[in-house]
Amino acid sequence: MPKRKLGEEVEPDSASKSKSKKTTPKSSKEKPLNKQESSSKKKNYPKNIDEATNVEKSFEFTAKLPTRNKKGELVFEDVPELRPNMTPKEVLQAGSFGGTYFRPIKSSVTGKSYSGEWKELPKDWLEGLNIPRQVASGPYHENVNTYKVKCGGSLEMWEESGWIHKQDPYGWFQWYCRFYQGRRTADDERQIGRWLRCAGTTGRWRNNLISKCVRSGCGYDNHGVSPVVRQTLQHWGYKLNQEDFNFYAKKMKNK
Numbered sequence: 513m514p515k516r517k518l519g520e521e522v523e524p525d526s527a528s529k530s531k532s533k534k535t536t537p538k539s540s541k542e543k544p545l546n547k548q549e550s551s552s553k554k555k556n557y558p559k560n561i562d563e564a565t566n567v568e569k570s571f572e573f574t575a576k577l578p579t580r581n582k583k584g585e586l587v588f589e590d591v592p593e594l595r596p597n598m599t600p601k602e603v604l605q606a607g608s609f610g611g612t613y614f615r616p617i618k619s620s621v622t623g624k625s626y627s628g629e630w631k632e633l634p635k636d637w638l639e640g641l642n643i644p645r646q647v648a649s650g651p652y653h654e655n656v657n658t659y660k661v662k663c664g665g666s667l668e669m670w671e672e673s674g675w676i677h678k679q680d681p682y683g684w685f686q687w688y689c690r691f692y693q694g695r696r697t698a699d700d701e702r703q704i705g706r707w708l709r710c711a712g713t714t715g716r717w718r719n720n721l722i723s724k725c726v727r728s729g730c731g732y733d734n735h736g737v738s739p740v741v742r743q744t745l746q747h748w749g750y751k752l753n754q755e756d757f758n759f760y761a762k763k764m765k766n767k
Contacts, residue, residue: 560697561678566622573694583755590696594704596711596749600689601637608747609685610652610662611645619681620671626681633689658746659739675706688749711750717741721752722760732757 560571578586585595598606604613616627630638630647641647646656654662670676670683677699680687687703711718721741722732730737732752745751 561622566624566678571690571695571697573690575694575696577694578692584753586692586749588691591700591704593712594707596688596707597753598746598749598751600685600692600749601634603685603746603749604633604637604641604647606746607646607656607658608743609657609664610654611647611649611656612652613682613685614648615650616648617667617682619676620668621676622678622681624681629682629686634693657743659735659743661739661743663740663743664747677702685747707748711745711748715750717745717748718750718752718756719760721745722757723764725757726761726764 561567576589578588581587584597586597586599588594614630616625618625628648630643638647645653649656652662654660657663667676667683676683679697679699680690684703684706687699691700691703707715709715721738724738724741725732725734728734728737732754735742742752
């Protein structure tokens with residue numbers, strides 16, 4: 513399969529920790545996936561960072577782009593348990609991170625300064641966005657966000673907690689942008705696990721939102737219910753839908 517270089521155009525649209533460790537089951541509606549090595553097995557990936565010098569090595573996108581199943585979930589052929597339903601482009605276009613995600617930073621993890629990192633993204637992901645305000649802003653703008661609220665911890669907090677690794681100094685969403693396009697690394701299993709605990713079928717914040725909707729008697733799409741949780745989930749590539757709501761709401765009622 514041809515390797516895609518960093519920043520090459522790809523096909524169109526295709527805030528906290530949790531203790532749940534169950535994985536997302538496959539949708540019965542999707543087409544069967546080719547049998548490939550499970551992501552849980554050890555794989556030999558080249559390192560993207562020279563640990564001695566903190567020099568970044570070039571990386572390539574080698575995995576296939578995801579498809580969507582009938583439920584609207586993204587299906588990564590080699591990692592079937594990861595099922596976000598928003599692409600990185602959709603997350604950015606919807607209004608996220610208060611417009612600050614790719615702001616200039618000084619990483620305490622790598623000891624390096626970064627700016628203009630948004631330039632590695634495919635151009636169509638940023639089409640129509642005001643980069644200084646919606647992508648690389650210093651100040652946090654709540655009104656940039658879909659739900660007009662602030663959410664999430666600071667980069668410094670994530671660094672101190674040990675969640676930031678050298679290869680992706682901005683954090684999970686930077687990892688997701690690169691993973692989506694086809695990069696594969698030894699850190700994928702950890703980052704996928706974080707997503708599962710947040711927004712997977714048994715994810716803390718996904719089910720927290722559904723529970724609040726059920727208890728308030730409101731619909732799944734009532735933005736007045738937990739806008740902070742909705743914004744948090746969006747940052748993790750997930751938007752609550754009717755099918756997921758009905759599935760978990762039914763489980764709640766049967767308890």
